[in-house]
Amino acid sequence: MFKYGEGGVAGWSTLCGAVNGAAAAICLVAGDAWEDLVNELMAWYENNPFPSDTSNQYAREKAFLVKEMKSDKTLPQSVAKSTLCHVSVTEWCKKSGYKSFSKERSERCGRLTGDVAAFTVDMLNRHFDKAFTPVAKISNEVQSCRSCHDKGGTIENTRGKMNCMPCHDDPHKKPKS
Amino acid sequence: MFKYGEGGVAGWSTLCGAVNGAAAAICLVAGDAWEDLVNELMAWYENNPFPSDTSNQYAREKAFLVKEMKSDKTLPQSVAKSTLCHVSVTEWCKKSGYKSFSKERSERCGRLTGDVAAFTVDMLNRHFDKAFTPVAKISNEVQSCRSCHDKGGTIENTRGKMNCMPCHDDPHKKPKS
Structure with a gap:
């Protein structure tokens, strides 16, 4: 059912x-706790360097359960800054120097998928062990944008918890004189 | 299972x-055709004015099967330009003058959801009747960005079929002299 998710929905590079x-897996099992858990996943994804040291190590040791690896190199890591495929891939290409359709980028996304699955399973286990405490926090930078543009702000013309900067940089900066 | 999708994933305003x-529904039933159909849905969403005339009419006539409507007014329409909640909501707020957490915006997203479901069912029916022909086309503007930045381009540093402009405007414009 989730084939459509590849490439950020059929190659559109969104989520x-x-x-x-x-x-979706969280929603299937976690009942009313889904929102805190999904929120935590989203915030972690935005800020975690991918691929993790663990998945780089698994790759070097050929410990992944795949028939053929696209690369067993230790791949450079980058922080995605966003849960959008487009931004996540671009940040990694900028950091690593690899092209967006290279086999290394494809392998990077495979390792990242393993990292996301592992984080999610661990978080769900902690949740069911009553040992999960959310640590996700909206950054001061984004909170500052939201104070005018989001719920209750004087402008209130949008919504979202995403990091604003990858698209908007500093929208209120003065033009250079 | 799809509760997490609300507000572009738990209020993050992504997809x-x-x-x-x-x-997901398309993937459940359409086999290998999922990619063409999901692609068509994404392209249609980017370019269709929401809420549709039909759903505005349903609302006025109280024909929606909901216990209580947030508004039965005819709501202003806007083209989302993006499948991202953040952009879709902002474009509508700019066009309509309503705030992003107003009951009218919430009602607009409800009507849009009806529009998307109706389009999807109709497209699936056409598909199973062997009467579906994709019409989605990447715009010349986006094709021009992709010719350098996407697969096979000289830069090849990203991926995606999304409309580039809502975030990037004209990134190569010369600074004003």
Whole structure:
């Protein structure tokens, strides 16, 4: 059912497919706790360096359960800054120097998917062990944008908890004189 | 299972939840045709004015099967330009003058969800009647961006079929002299 998630929905590069599937899995099992757990997943994804050291190590040791690896190299890591495929891939290409349709980028997304699945399973286990405490926090930078543009703000013309900066940079900066 | 889609995934304002659920439904029933159909849905969503005349009419006539309506007014229409909740909502707020957490905006998203479900069912019916022909086309503007930045381009540093302009405007414009 979740084939459509690949490439951020059929190659459109919107929501990362790893997050999409993991969020659905959370909703299937976690009842009313889904919102806190999905929120935590989204915030973690935005700020975690991918692929993790663990998945780089699994790759070097050929410990992944795949028939053929696209690369067994240790891949460079980047922080996605966003749960959008488009931003996540671009940040990694900028950091790593690899092209967006290289086999290394494809392998990077495979390892990232493993990282997201592992984080989600661990978080769900903690939740069911009553040992889960959310740590996700909206950054001061985004909170500052939201104070005018989001719910209750004087402008209130949008919504969202995403990091604003990858698209908007500093929208209120003065033009250079 | 798809509760997490609300507000573009738990209020993060990424992929519109109406599209997310509809794409999953397509994958459940359409076999290998899923990609063409989901692609068509994404392109249609980016370019269709929401809420449709039909759903505005249903609302006026109280024909929606909901216990209580948030508003039965004819709501202003806007083209989302994006399948991202954040952009879709902002474009509508700019066009309509309503705030992003107003009951009218919430009602607009409800009507849009009906529009997306209706389009999807109709498209699936056409598909199973062997009467579906994809009409989605990547715009010349986006094709021009992709010719350098996407697969096979000299830069090849990203991926995606999304409309580039809502975030990037004209990134190559010369600074004003």
